[in-house]
Amino acid sequence: MGSVYLFDVASRQAQWLAARQATISGNIANANTPGYKASDVEPFAKVLDKTQLAMAATDSGHLGINGSPVRALKVRKTDSWDIMHSGNSVSLEQEMAKAGDVNREHSLNTSIVKSFHRMILSSVKSGQ
Template identity: 70%
Template structure:
């Protein structure tokens, strides 16, 4: 028996995360001239997925037991800002535009994968003429 594919659910969750990140980025840009404003960002999508606690299940006694291993994680500290501003504002428009471009590319990839998977499903269920 094949396991269900939750690609559409995963793509939907990533689209929601991308929307939240884009909202945060636009808020940073809107407050670029606000004195003392600190730039914000959402946690990476990989961290969001790690919190879902997906667990592998053995459905047969003959399955090989897998012990959970912890991959070493290197934390990367992002710089506060590329600019030093007298108003103590940490928003860098250049960084925010780069982030917005990343969101755009990830959203395009997400929709392309869903479209391709949907096309593949439709092809598999169509009856030959």
């Protein structure tokens, strides 16, 4: 059996989720700051595409991936719901929706890691 990197991928996603949550928190904290431009982190799929994590392939059809740290991006006008007269582009509703997405993704990440951990423990116990 080859190496399994699910825990590494889950760890990277948890780091990405933490960075995204910090960015969302910063946007919410500056919701009333004149001229503040909302920001977000680049999507996890792009981060995962650039990672140096080597995937174990059990089939020639499997894809490898390679990566980098999370970068902050400015929110494009088309991604923002409202721009206030003060030049502030933070929409509290949009930021709360993003925070909900982060919460759901973190719960899913944690559930997958728990299930995978139980599966490994079960296979080790049955192999003894």
